[in-house]
Amino acid sequence: MISRMNNKKGFSVTKQYGFKQIALICFFALYAPILLLVFYSFNAGNNLMLWEGFSLRWYITASENQLVQDAAIRSVIIAVCASFISTILATMAALGTTRTQPFKGQQFIFIMINQPLMVPEIVTAVALLIFFAIIKNFTNYFGLGYLIVAHAAFCIPFAYLPIKARLDGMNLSLETAASDLYARPFMVFRRVTLPLLWPGIMAGAMLAFVISLDDVIITEFVKTPGQDTLPTYMLGQLRRTITPEINAISSILLAISLLVVTVFFLFNRKKY
Amino acid sequence: MTQQLSALEREQIKRKTTNNWLLSMPALALLVFAAAGPLLIVLIYSFLTAGSYGGVVWEFATEAWFRVMFTRDIFDDTVSLSDAHLSIFWRSVQLSFLTTMICLFVGFPTAYYIATRPPKTRNIWLFLITIPFWTNLLIRTFAILELIRNKGVINNSLIGLGIITEPIKMLYTDLAILIGMTYVYLPLMVLPIYASMERFDFRFVEAGFDLYATRLKVLRKIILPIIKPGIIAGSILVFVPSLGAYVTPRILGGGKRMMIGNLIELQFGQGKNWPLGAALAVTMLVIVMIALIIYVRIIQKSENKND
Amino acid sequence: MIKKSEADDAVKVEGVGKYFGSQPDLVKALDHVSVNIKRNEFFTLLGPSGCGKTTLLRLIAGFESPSFGQILLDDKDITHLPPYKRSVNTVFQNYALFPHLTVAQNISFGLEMMNKPKDEIEQTVNEMLALVHMEELKDRRTDQISGGQQQRVALARALAPKPDVLLLDEPLSALDYKLRRGMQIELKRLQLETGITFIFVTHDQEEALTMSDRIAVMSNGHILQVGSPDEIYYKPTKRFVADFIGESNFVEANISSLDKKKKQATIQFEGSKKKFTVGMPANKFADKTAMVFIRPEHTQLKASSQGAAMTGRLTDRIFFGTDTNYHLMLDNGETFIVRSQNTIHSNFNPAIGDRLGIFLEEDALQILED
Numbered sequence: 001m002i003s004r005m006n007n008k009k010g011f012s013v014t015k016q017y018g019f020k021q022i023a024l025i026c027f028f029a030l031y032a033p034i035l036l037l038v039f040y041s042f043n044a045g046n047n048l049m050l051w052e053g054f055s056l057r058w059y060i061t062a063s064e065n066q067l068v069q070d071a072a073i074r075s076v077i078i079a080v081c082a083s084f085i086s087t088i089l090a091t092m093a094a095l096g097t098t099r100t101q102p103f104k105g106q107q108f109i110f111i112m113i114n115q116p117l118m119v120p121e122i123v124t125a126v127a128l129l130i131f132f133a134i135i136k137n138f139t140n141y142f143g144l145g146y147l148i149v150a151h152a153a154f155c156i157p158f159a160y161l162p163i164k165a166r167l168d169g170m171n172l173s174l175e176t177a178a179s180d181l182y183a184r185p186f187m188v189f190r191r192v193t194l195p196l197l198w199p200g201i202m203a204g205a206m207l208a209f210v211i212s213l214d215d216v217i218i219t220e221f222v223k224t225p226g227q228d229t230l231p232t233y234m235l236g237q238l239r240r241t242i243t244p245e246i247n248a249i250s251s252i253l254l255a256i257s258l259l260v261v262t263v264f265f266l267f268n269r270k271k272y
Numbered sequence: 273m274t275q276q277l278s279a280l281e282r283e284q285i286k287r288k289t290t291n292n293w294l295l296s297m298p299a300l301a302l303l304v305f306a307a308a309g310p311l312l313i314v315l316i317y318s319f320l321t322a323g324s325y326g327g328v329v330w331e332f333a334t335e336a337w338f339r340v341m342f343t344r345d346i347f348d349d350t351v352s353l354s355d356a357h358l359s360i361f362w363r364s365v366q367l368s369f370l371t372t373m374i375c376l377f378v379g380f381p382t383a384y385y386i387a388t389r390p391p392k393t394r395n396i397w398l399f400l401i402t403i404p405f406w407t408n409l410l411i412r413t414f415a416i417l418e419l420i421r422n423k424g425v426i427n428n429s430l431i432g433l434g435i436i437t438e439p440i441k442m443l444y445t446d447l448a449i450l451i452g453m454t455y456v457y458l459p460l461m462v463l464p465i466y467a468s469m470e471r472f473d474f475r476f477v478e479a480g481f482d483l484y485a486t487r488l489k490v491l492r493k494i495i496l497p498i499i500k501p502g503i504i505a506g507s508i509l510v511f512v513p514s515l516g517a518y519v520t521p522r523i524l525g526g527g528k529r530m531m532i533g534n535l536i537e538l539q540f541g542q543g544k545n546w547p548l549g550a551a552l553a554v555t556m557l558v559i560v561m562i563a564l565i566i567y568v569r570i571i572q573k574s575e576n577k578n579d
Numbered sequence: 580m581i582k583k584s585e586a587d588d589a590v591k592v593e594g595v596g597k598y599f600g601s602q603p604d605l606v607k608a609l610d611h612v613s614v615n616i617k618r619n620e621f622f623t624l625l626g627p628s629g630c631g632k633t634t635l636l637r638l639i640a641g642f643e644s645p646s647f648g649q650i651l652l653d654d655k656d657i658t659h660l661p662p663y664k665r666s667v668n669t670v671f672q673n674y675a676l677f678p679h680l681t682v683a684q685n686i687s688f689g690l691e692m693m694n695k696p697k698d699e700i701e702q703t704v705n706e707m708l709a710l711v712h713m714e715e716l717k718d719r720r721t722d723q724i725s726g727g728q729q730q731r732v733a734l735a736r737a738l739a740p741k742p743d744v745l746l747l748d749e750p751l752s753a754l755d756y757k758l759r760r761g762m763q764i765e766l767k768r769l770q771l772e773t774g775i776t777f778i779f780v781t782h783d784q785e786e787a788l789t790m791s792d793r794i795a796v797m798s799n800g801h802i803l804q805v806g807s808p809d810e811i812y813y814k815p816t817k818r819f820v821a822d823f824i825g826e827s828n829f830v831e832a833n834i835s836s837l838d839k840k841k842k843q844a845t846i847q848f849e850g851s852k853k854k855f856t857v858g859m860p861a862n863k864f865a866d867k868t869a870m871v872f873i874r875p876e877h878t879q880l881k882a883s884s885q886g887a888a889m890t891g892r893l894t895d896r897i898f899f900g901t902d903t904n905y906h907l908m909l910d911n912g913e914t915f916i917v918r919s920q921n922t923i924h925s926n927f928n929p930a931i932g933d934r935l936g937i938f939l940e941e942d943a944l945q946i947l948e949d
Contacts, residue, residue, distance in 0.1 A: 027400060131310035250415075
């Protein structure tokens, strides 16, 4: 039986007709709109689509806009707090659910932790709107707390996944060896588990940060009027007059996301 | 002579389980407080009466559930199906389904392509497909808006090239929402399929070719069945968020073309009917849960078949 | 060099069992095992995979608790002590070196956990590095050194805290042949130099024979026999032990007479008149026939069957350089192996199919307990 593979020169087992073309079109289609958006943020003119020369004016306008400044600061505060809280909680949960004999209720914990990924955001947003409205009635507290708590909650699964993945790849024999060498459980954690887990924890924190920064729906429903984050500010602007200021803000957010994702990728690749 | 685990071992296992639970407690507590718990409140609210200025009156009523699908004529009290609501449900399901299909037809070859690149370039492709994933939903929707508006890039270029004289109306149509959702959720289809493809052993394909199969047959009979879990995962990851989409239909559909998400929001805004909004939210949740259960069943069945 | 003292037992294992799972899927990894390991000795647990040797090691180390039974270290009950409270250190099969620490930091880890003063730690680390010849690589990361070097670091790390007992879990299995041989000599030397009790786990019988002071042969969660390499090889008490170590022949023979007081029997092989006197274990007194055991090197092959114990047809000849194995088919269909040392001038050159006479050393014949 003569294999066909010997007949054709350079026969590729993996090639399928048209797939390469579709893939390339797909990548082009994914990036073209965003690149255009960034491109037009440097538009000197007022009109969104009429190019009138290169200028940084919209970036300057955006940075001088008080509302934008407030929204930006608020976004960062919330993202930092939420990512901090969710990463710690996710790390603990990962330590409790990984590299262990199956125990009672493990499935339940798993579902609960990943629940924000399974429930449409609008449903959670509505639920929190109602719930916090009740609390607001009782306590009269109207601060950033609600947003931070809400963000921390839905960021947990995003922090959890890379940490758990990293933990799964860590051989228990290292901790056993440490214990064999007279390290008590806490020291084992501090000197072996934690250092080795650290890249995963950082990756999780990065992810949580980006997710929080980008959130629109839940923030929109949970916030009190005036408590805008960058995304909700932009949402509001989109309902009124659209100026390239939005392009500028979008480009900055894009740059931040890009930076964080790059760092995330680097952390994820660290071998030990 | 002991037949089972000793008492000591049973105690050790119990201690370990307690430790595991203690570690997971804080995360669970926060999630119950700010994610899962409030869902119960939604359920409760759907059985209450709407307050005149929004909010609720704590009186039991099934009116909200009734209003999900039916309307009562104001004048003669006849009950009929709510056309407005039904058309919104239908649009949501239709658009979500179409989005999923398009993402599948574009996403599968893309995932396939990435998985068949040499390892060095593969990481770059992966990085490239991941970036849109982490880009703000709003920004991506806005980018589409810029493209398809009457004074947007597409229309301006076409007019500039002289192909058309009047702008094609694309914005504020169902098509706009479809384009938007496809654009937003496409990476979510690619990544799970890629994960499946990466683990796929191409020696199966070699065997197929060795036995005189054509490329198409190899695709249909060898590749697709094996990576089915990835395809299903991707489909769920696109269908579920599409169904619950809010931002994209709002920006690209205007006020007139609503999906379930917008309908829900309406009840908490102008509609001032919180119980109805709650009932609609629960309905959406149920549909999503059903889709997820179907997914888990299919995965389990395919795993049993592999045994 | 520290003299081997016969005095105390370093480790006593008393009636230990380890069960996993529950009925009906109960796995008895260890089933009522008892053994005493002497101070300063190089003791080996030998057996095929699944026999329980690694489980026993882990119980001594403290990584798991026995389902029942007791383990004593220096006559102190350590059965339920956690590993960090036992003066026992382990060299793991996969080395388990800490990837985020250097060679020197790995070695000093145990000493740091014991809160030893800094200069003592430094001195000990340098001693250890010299002991395993790794001085130049002390600041290297452990994923940047070869397998053999990792092995030595694992050894140094476990020896640094100067434990009472060192446990080695198949530490040489990942090394290639030459390295392995070299490390076997190294380990033996180290054990003699430090005087620490070594408990060594392996499935390689040759390794066990060359390195150990005493061996415990295990199978299916039981210890079948404990003894010096000599005893295990020349006087196996069970068929499994005889089979597992070296090559063995088992042939059925007729019992013509039995002396119960002397515990001896006179036997005769099928088709031959030659009689042999063999020691007979008490539990076999009632048997009509006996399964006789003899090692191939205690037999001889001659062209003529005059006065031979059995006759066989040559089916195969395997040349080993120093020796040759002759595989024969006996008249009753059983196989038999004769091993002869090769000499330069030999006029004994049988062909496949020849009928040859098999001669046995009477003293080497044994009837085993099972």
